[in-house]
Amino acid sequence: MLSANIQAGSSTRGYHDYVARSWSHVLPMGDKRASLDAIARLAAEFDIVGLQESDPGSLRSGFTNQTHYLAQRAGFAYWSHQPNRRVGGVASSANGLLSRLEPTEVVVHSLPGRVKGRGVMLARFGKCETPLTIAVAHLSLGASSRLAQLGFIADLLADDPHAVLMGDFNCTIDTPEMEALFKRTRLQPPAHCVPTFPSWAPQRAIDHILVGSGLKAHDRAAMPAAFSDHLALSIELDVPEHCLQ
Template identity: 40%
Template sequence: MLRRWRSTRGIGLCDPQVNAGCSTATDWPEAQRLRLLSFNIQVGITTQRYHHYLTRSWQHLLPHAGRANNLQRIGDMLGDYDLVALQEVDGGSMRSGYVNQVEHLARLGDFPFWYQQLNRNLGRLAQHSNGVLSRYRPTLLEDHPLPGPPGRGAILLRLGEGVDAIVVVMMHLSLGARTRTRQLAYIRELIGSYRHQILMGDMNTHANDLLLNSPLRDLGLLAPQIEATFPSWRPQRCLDHILLSPSLELEKVSVLAHPISDHLPVAMEIRLPQASTSPQPPMLNTPSPRKR
């Protein structure tokens, strides 16, 4: 069971959902490596040309036969990763055939832990969400609505404890630069006390804007990826990122040639600090807080 925490912000403290079909779950990567993936899946819709935004727009409201196959293709890909950030997923509405896509992908990828962040609830029509899938048990999980118009959110996940803890924030930022700056200032405040930081998601801007012209600029984050991610059929803009603090050692980074969505997924493998091999405090067998 997860430890009981007291929220300092009055928002967002929550538990991951547990995939009962998984045989094992651990607290920390024994190999001291973490394989990361960030993917905006566009609720399982394949877009291959700009005019598909118009001709296939009905798929954002109604179910279609190809969605299940697209989710299966995504699920097949996820088996190679430990921590996955998902954007533009549906939490279970008419358009997805009442399938919670985060839960479904957790089962396909055999992830022990998952969480769906509902950002825009349109009832039976749509459940606009972010999601996280994890092979490791979080020691903290928080759900944060982001500043600006409703509909954007970030998920904060922590692995480990103390000075060697890894904080990971998954996000889908706004299109507007002014609102995006407010959102990044909020995220900067969330992660400022951690030494080891990972930011993942569809950030709707280029790395230079994030590292040089945003509230993140004083953190010294690295953006190792240089390949474009959008649009998936002819990538020209790098909008999807995995940003790292200098304390985390990069092993591999790539943009995957999987044009399932209108974005391409970003993959990364990192080496964790050796100090993190010290024993972690035992988990307390206390009741978990209810999601609020």
């Protein structure tokens, strides 16, 4: 399982690029296609991939739905996306999901926050009472908005022991809003956190894959997602067979 903020295929190799290459975040310039191909090669090694900042087909991506493109290039039979934000009419951002397993249900929700444009996407696998549930989210920069967003997600996942929440949380695991999430759900804090940001000199663990108490995760690792400013985060997940039936 992999979670990756792909920065819409843009390249950031240092803080100076946020200014020097800012045009690439709103215009169809830079070698985004090569970046996506590199991300596809990484994604192909996994069964389920959650994406953040995947452009759903705006000017900056050359009107390419990047989630669909990655699904095709990496050989995934199933894909879903949730467009969230539009920036100045030229750029869009979405959550995405790539899967080798067919989901029985995919549901999207808008998240609360001071600035609109954040969302969470839920995919369920299996038809039993407590199927495997995968949630992909990209949370806000502000703590008060994150608190409201994680409260909303906690209501969705509630007492589910087979839930997985992955994404770019924009906060470390020890913040008050994360503590509130753990108190209200059966998601477990990881035994150790892996720094993922910034990708060129990782210092902060702000990308997470959290799993419910009925699941076991191991081999947590970070790896480059082409030239994104975040490293991708992977885990091996042990899922009870009955969850997928």
